[in-house]
Amino acid sequence: MTALLLVGAGHAHLHVVQRTDELAAAGYRVHLLAPRHFDYSGVASAIAAGALSSGVGRINVRELAGVHGVEFHEGTLESIDPETRIAVTSEGAHLSYDVLSLNIGSVVDPCGMRVHPAVLRVKPLSGLTDLDVRLRESARHSGATVTVVGGGATGLELASHLAVRRDIVQVRLVESGPVVGADLPIGARRRIGRLLAARGVDVRTGCVVREINQRQLVCSDGTAMPHDVAVLATGLAAPPLLAELGLGNENGVPVRATLQHVDRDEIYALGDCARFLPGPLPRIGVHGVRQGPVLQRSLLARLRGEPLPVYDPPRRALSILDLGDGVALAVRGRWWWYGSGPLRLKRFIDRRWLRTYREGGPTPRPE
Numbered sequence: 487m488t489a490l491l492l493v494g495a496g497h498a499h500l501h502v503v504q505r506t507d508e509l510a511a512a513g514y515r516v517h518l519l520a521p522r523h524f525d526y527s528g529v530a531s532a533i534a535a536g537a538l539s540s541g542v543g544r545i546n547v548r549e550l551a552g553v554h555g556v557e558f559h560e561g562t563l564e565s566i567d568p569e570t571r572i573a574v575t576s577e578g579a580h581l582s583y584d585v586l587s588l589n590i591g592s593v594v595d596p597c598g599m600r601v602h603p604a605v606l607r608v609k610p611l612s613g614l615t616d617l618d619v620r621l622r623e624s625a626r627h628s629g630a631t632v633t634v635v636g637g638g639a640t641g642l643e644l645a646s647h648l649a650v651r652r653d654i655v656q657v658r659l660v661e662s663g664p665v666v667g668a669d670l671p672i673g674a675r676r677r678i679g680r681l682l683a684a685r686g687v688d689v690r691t692g693c694v695v696r697e698i699n700q701r702q703l704v705c706s707d708g709t710a711m712p713h714d715v716a717v718l719a720t721g722l723a724a725p726p727l728l729a730e731l732g733l734g735n736e737n738g739v740p741v742r743a744t745l746q747h748v749d750r751d752e753i754y755a756l757g758d759c760a761r762f763l764p765g766p767l768p769r770i771g772v773h774g775v776r777q778g779p780v781l782q783r784s785l786l787a788r789l790r791g792e793p794l795p796v797y798d799p800p801r802r803a804l805s806i807l808d809l810g811d812g813v814a815l816a817v818r819g820r821w822w823w824y825g826s827g828p829l830r831l832k833r834f835i836d837r838r839w840l841r842t843y844r845e846g847g848p849t850p851r852p853e
């Protein structure tokens with residue numbers, strides 16, 4: 487048997503776990519090293535803002551692995567020795583592998599700021615789970631002032647969502663660039679600008695933040711802004727662990743179009759933790775989702791000695807920002823759609839995806 491070690495239960499690996507029978511029949515013994523739960527980012531802002539209940543986006547990875555006959559090792563990856571092909575887990579287990587695949591997601595890129603450990607980070611998502619609790623605590627006194635740092639998609643989602651909470655006195659959105667939502671089509675950006683204004687969000691652009699403390703942030707021009715809770719949403723980077731392992735850097739594990747490490751045929755990396763060498767990919771869930779079937783085919787092809795498939799990223803992807811209070815913004819390329827319709831579409835897509843990986847859910851059709 488060929489030992490396959492999947493590290494992280496990201497989108498691509500969830501797909502592979504569900505098809506373990508095919509891999510086992512081909513000659514793989516499949517191991518999964520991951521935390522017990524996977525939290526789905528598509529509903530993370532709504533959960534963090536208290537608009538959806540906390541279990542809505544959660545997948546029980548241990549149960550899923552059990553149902554599909556995968557050997558599950560609860561924990562995280564600590565180190566690997568690529569020469570002996572042994573991985574060491576946070577629980578101290580030593581797992582040997584013939585083929586290793588990494589799908590461990592991303593962390594927030596602090597972009598050179600000094601950030602106090604008490605400041606919440608949008609990734610890993612565990613950082614966001616505390617937000618609702620913190621807000622409720624602050625609300626017991628006088629109502630919270632919240633600063634969201636970073637005016638990209640996640641920062642916009644969070645700021646607009648939080649602004650409809652009654653227990654928040656003020657939401658501030660701080661961005662270093664000249665506008666928030668710089669990647670959005672201009673009409674969509676204006677529409678969000680009107681929404682933020684109508685909800686009373688204090689948008690500060692051109693503020694390069696130097697440090698964020700527990701109670702205030704300080705910009706490079708010395709301006710200080712107080713808060714009760716701060717959330718860092720300044721973009722995503724690959725986990726520092728990859729550099730420690732000698733497999734990559736903050737841009738990710740360098741992979742070829744086959745999703746294999748540039749120098750090591752037996753190591754794959756997918757989703758946010760990979761750096762796709764044929765061309766940079768944004769850190770969005772669609773790539774992990776679409777890379778799952780490529781990894782599955784690749785694993786089968788390598789045992790049969792066939793040519794390995796390559797990942798062909800979509801040129802444009804649909805993204806839907808949940809803006810709270812029943813509205814969302816859907817964007818695909820220069821096309822955009824604002825209102826309650828995009829939110830219904832988002833909830834439909836999210837629910838369908840989550841159902842796929844919950845016990846008893848339908849087995850998805852291959853893409």
Ligand SMILES: Cc1cc2nc3c(=O)[nH]c(=O)nc-3n(C[C@H](O)[C@H](O)[C@H](O)COP(=O)(O)OP(=O)(O)OC[C@H]3O[C@@H](n4cnc5c(N)ncnc54)[C@H](O)[C@@H]3O)c2cc1C
Nearest residue numbers: 494496497527528562563590591608757758769770771774
């Ligand atoms: C608040 C927020 C909202 C977002 N909304 C959207 C959205 O609506 N649509 C969209 O396309 N993108 C969205 N994104 C981006 C999206 O989260 C990522 O692009 C996507 O999750 C990447 O998927 P992945 O499979 O690479 O990794 P992840 O989904 O992050 O999964 C990685 C898994 O690996 C585990 N792990 C981490 N370290 C280790 C380790 N050392 N060992 C073992 N396991 C480990 C983690 O616990 C996690 O379960 C959002 C991001 C944020 C922060």
